[in-house]
Amino acid sequence: MSPGAVDLDRTAHEHADALRSGEYTAVELAAATVDRLRRQDEALHAYIAIEEERALADAALADEALREGEGGPLTGVPVALKDLIATAGLQTTAASRILEGYVPAEDATVAARLRRAGAVVVGKANLDEFAMGSSTEHSAYGPTLNPWDLDRVPGGSSGGSAATVAARGVPLALGTDTRGTIRQPAALTGIVRLKPPYGRVSRYGVVAFASSLEQVGPFGRDAEDVANLLAAIAGLDPRDSTTAPEPVPDYLPELGRGLDGLSVAVPDAFFEGAEEGVVEAVEAALDVLEANGARLVRGVDLSLAPAALPAYYLIAPAEASANLARYDGVKYGAGDTGGPGLWDEMERTRGAGFGPEVKRRIMLGTYALSAGYYDAYYLKAQRVRTLIREEFDRALAGHDLIVSPTTPGPAFRLGERVDDPWAMYLSDLYTIPANIVGYPAVSMPCGFVEGLPVGLQMLGRPFAEGTLLRATAAYQAVTDWHGRSPPVPDEAGRAP
Amino acid sequence: MVLAAGDVRRLARLARISLDDDEVERLRDDLSACLDHFRVLADIDTEGVPPTAHVVALGSVERDDAVAPSLAPEDVLSRAPRREGAYLRVRPVLEAE
Numbered sequence: 001m002s003p004g005a006v007d008l009d010r011t012a013h014e015h016a017d018a019l020r021s022g023e024y025t026a027v028e029l030a031a032a033t034v035d036r037l038r039r040q041d042e043a044l045h046a047y048i049a050i051e052e053e054r055a056l057a058d059a060a061l062a063d064e065a066l067r068e069g070e071g072g073p074l075t076g077v078p079v080a081l082k083d084l085i086a087t088a089g090l091q092t093t094a095a096s097r098i099l100e101g102y103v104p105a106e107d108a109t110v111a112a113r114l115r116r117a118g119a120v121v122v123g124k125a126n127l128d129e130f131a132m133g134s135s136t137e138h139s140a141y142g143p144t145l146n147p148w149d150l151d152r153v154p155g156g157s158s159g160g161s162a163a164t165v166a167a168r169g170v171p172l173a174l175g176t177d178t179r180g181t182i183r184q185p186a187a188l189t190g191i192v193r194l195k196p197p198y199g200r201v202s203r204y205g206v207v208a209f210a211s212s213l214e215q216v217g218p219f220g221r222d223a224e225d226v227a228n229l230l231a232a233i234a235g236l237d238p239r240d241s242t243t244a245p246e247p248v249p250d251y252l253p254e255l256g257r258g259l260d261g262l263s264v265a266v267p268d269a270f271f272e273g274a275e276e277g278v279v280e281a282v283e284a285a286l287d288v289l290e291a292n293g294a295r296l297v298r299g300v301d302l303s304l305a306p307a308a309l310p311a312y313y314l315i316a317p318a319e320a321s322a323n324l325a326r327y328d329g330v331k332y333g334a335g336d337t338g339g340p341g342l343w344d345e346m347e348r349t350r351g352a353g354f355g356p357e358v359k360r361r362i363m364l365g366t367y368a369l370s371a372g373y374y375d376a377y378y379l380k381a382q383r384v385r386t387l388i389r390e391e392f393d394r395a396l397a398g399h400d401l402i403v404s405p406t407t408p409g410p411a412f413r414l415g416e417r418v419d420d421p422w423a424m425y426l427s428d429l430y431t432i433p434a435n436i437v438g439y440p441a442v443s444m445p446c447g448f449v450e451g452l453p454v455g456l457q458m459l460g461r462p463f464a465e466g467t468l469l470r471a472t473a474a475y476q477a478v479t480d481w482h483g484r485s486p487p488v489p490d491e492a493g494r495a496p
Numbered sequence: 497m498v499l500a501a502g503d504v505r506r507l508a509r510l511a512r513i514s515l516d517d518d519e520v521e522r523l524r525d526d527l528s529a530c531l532d533h534f535r536v537l538a539d540i541d542t543e544g545v546p547p548t549a550h551v552v553a554l555g556s557v558e559r560d561d562a563v564a565p566s567l568a569p570e571d572v573l574s575r576a577p578r579r580e581g582a583y584l585r586v587r588p589v590l591e592a593e
Contacts, residue, residue: 102575103575105567105571105572105575106567198551198552199552199554212549212550212551238559241554241556241557242550242552242554244552244554304540307536307537307540310533310534310536310537311537313530313533313534314534314537321511325512328512329577330576330577330584330586331572331575331576331584332575332576332577333575333577334577335576335577335578336577336578339587340587340588341587341588341589342586342587342588342589343512343589344514344587345586345587346512347508347512347513347514348514350511350512350513350514351513351514351515352514354513356519356522359513359515359519359523360523360526360527362511362513363504363507363508363511363513363523363527364527364530366507366510366511367507367527367531370507370510376538377534379547380537380538380542381534381537382547382548382549383542383545383546383547383548384537384540384542385547385548386542386545386546386547386548387540387542387545389548389551421526421529421530422529422530422533437551438551438552462552
């Protein structure tokens with residue numbers, strides 16, 4: 001490679017090594033990245049905004065740190081942020097018309113921590129409006145497409161973050177996971193994403209949707225990159241009282257420990273309804289885990305897990321209906337519709353500002369919380385949540401991991417489920433339980449069905465995300481699914 | 497469970513969202529279908545089971561009552577759709593109801 005030429009297909013840790021050795025500068029990397037993202041985005045629409053000015057400014061600071069020998073694993077590395085994460089001075093929309101033009105005055109804690117780690121923010125990634133959706137088709141800014149097949153969705157709600165990492169646009173991105181919205185798009189686009197345990201990562205400055213369920217989490221292509229990104233954002237935050245005091249472990253030593261001694265539960269409930277090709281790919285992955293030292297135990301009882309789906313669609317909309325009450329057209333965002341009185345103005349602002357899926361969820365949540373229905377719906381769902389949690393605790397008492405497909409099928413076609421909310425919701429069947437119980441989970445590519453990636457999900461004990469990273473690293477060490485890249489629609493723009 | 501159009505309008509009023517007639521019809525269908533899917537929960541015995549509102553045991557978090565920097569008033573006010581000097585401006589509250 002000629003001096004200064006940048007290989008954009010590298011992982012974050014490979015970029016970090018190249019930057020430290022002076023093979024290219026962070027500014028060169030940022031400029032090449034923005035150039036590729038612009039070309040890719042004509043086809044993918046992974047971004048609401050590509051932020052060249054910010055990227056070059058961050059990169060100049062990173063180069064300064066590198067020159068002084070202060071570079072860490074993320075210094076100078078390009079990162080995309082889901083546009084649900086507040087960024088001082090950069091528009092933050094949550095993919096909603098109601099926040100169009102909103103520029104936060106300060107950074108979310110995760111954005112501030114990335115800035116401190118020297119990462120280079122290159123853009124705000126597309127998502128389903130307020131993270132409500134499983135396909136990124138509910139973005140007010142138009143859908144993101146799947147780089148593996150442009151007629152298909154990349155999953156959601158973090159579809160933009162997933163698509164841009166899968167397409168080798170950026171090596172790392174941050175998303176949020178409320179019911180699988182980190183893992184499901186990761187599975188559908190063939191990358192690695194981890195949902196940290198509830199309480200591990202600060203949500204200060206992250207647009208709130210369902211507060212008892214959601215977590216910010218990393219997307220990358222291998223276990224090491226995901227571990228480094230998580231390490232940079234994890235830990236107690238005085239500005240988010242739901243962050244847990246549990247110390248953040250050192251993840252990197254976990255990556256070399258292999259699978260020996262790990263007990264893996266394989267619950268039948270997580271295979272029911274899965275497509276044949278998906279089951280085959282996951283079974284092959286289970287064979288790999290077993291051949292490399294893990295002990296598989298089948299028939300583990302998680303029969304209540306499917307109830308997590310209806311429980312979720314009561315609890316999350318209820319929380320959303322309360323969280324989204326703040327969009328009243330008074331303090332920030334869209335407003336001033338010229339209504340005669342305060343309440344008309346508020347109703348008009350919200351009627352025009354929210355898209356159909358957001359209205360559906362708010363209405364559902366309002367119903368579940370309203371007088372006469374509260375006990376039958378909301379409280380019932382919370383009691384079922386307790387039972388599901390107890391069932392998972394029993395399963396995890398004897399096992400380190402629960403392994404399953406991430407989704408019942410591969411990426412579905414654009415428009416296929418947008419008119420049938422429940423069919424859309426069913427794509428989250430295997431990922432929702434981890435949010436309902438609050439435990440960590442990871443998805444990684446484990447094969448293909450008809451040219452589309454299949455995701456392998458591992459769910460772990462409370463605050464044991466280190467074990468998930470360990471198993472991910474061990475699996476990736478003996479397989480190469482994570483090395484496959486989609487036919488990115490920018491062949492002309494490929495780095496030499 | 498089938499909702500009536502009037503139920504949907506009442507919910508929209510509670511949620512402070514204006515809806516046109518098409519949206520009311522659409523939501524009537526969608527919400528009714530979701531409520532049908534929730535029926536499986538009724539079959540699960542939850543007698544005596546406490547509800548889970550939050551999955552980690554979180555207590556009240558207290559901090560020292562120390563002065564620290566916060567957002568400047570202009571940073572806050574400048575983001576409002578309507579303002580008047582140091583105030584957020586809203587439409588009349590009483591006349592409308």
